[in-house]
Amino acid sequence: MSDHEKIRELLALSAADALTRAEEEQVMNHIRTCADCSTEVDRWRLLAAGMRGLPTPQPRPVIVERARAQAAIRLAEEAEHRWQRIVMMGVILFAWATTLISWPVVKLVSGGILGMLDPGLNHAWIAFAIFTTIVWASGGAAAVFLSLQQRRERSLA
Ligand SMILES: [Zn+2]
Structure with a gap:
């Protein structure tokens, strides 16, 4: 497996801040010299930022309403x-x-x-x-x- 292929598998994880410091350094070293991986990691970072921007899951209104109704009954x-x-x-x-x-x-x-x-x-x-x-x-x-x-x-x- 070439260095390029190995790093390419780590790009998504890098964008998600899921790599160790050593792996992260490897990725950074590689994308400085590899346009493909640089473009790819930018895409992943955009995606990761988009995911973080999504609202955190909230309990569905039906469940909240049901819990409130049960409390009222009690x-x-x-x-x-x-x-x-x-x-x-x-x-x-x-x-x-x-x-x-x-x-x-x-x-x-x-x-x-x-x-x-x-x-x-x-x-x-x-x-x-x-x-x-x-x-x-x-x-x-x-x-x-x-x-x-x-x-x-x-x-x-
Ligand atoms: Zn590469």
Whole structure:
């Protein structure tokens, strides 16, 4: 392989700054005396400059949009979980308040408030337990209803 042929194979790499210093020196020495290689390396340098001038690849808008949509969904889910916790706390407080406030009324209706102080507490406690269960069950139903309604609103939005 002649010197010319050997150098010719290195010209593209030289234009791309991909040669070792020794190889680069060889190329420079050769193109000083070889018009062909000099012209060739100029062409490669032009091409290399053009390549460097190209914009660096950017993520495609679709991918960026998808990532943003996923982030939005995750944020919405987190907000919903927080909202559900608040609703649950509200339901629990409401259930307790309803139980405590309305119990005397229920007791009054079902046999007089003095019955609460009656020594026969067994009967009263069973009634209280049943009443509490009913209130809490309706509280739970309200929580389910609220979360379903919220999900429907979100899917419409
Ligand atoms: Zn040459």
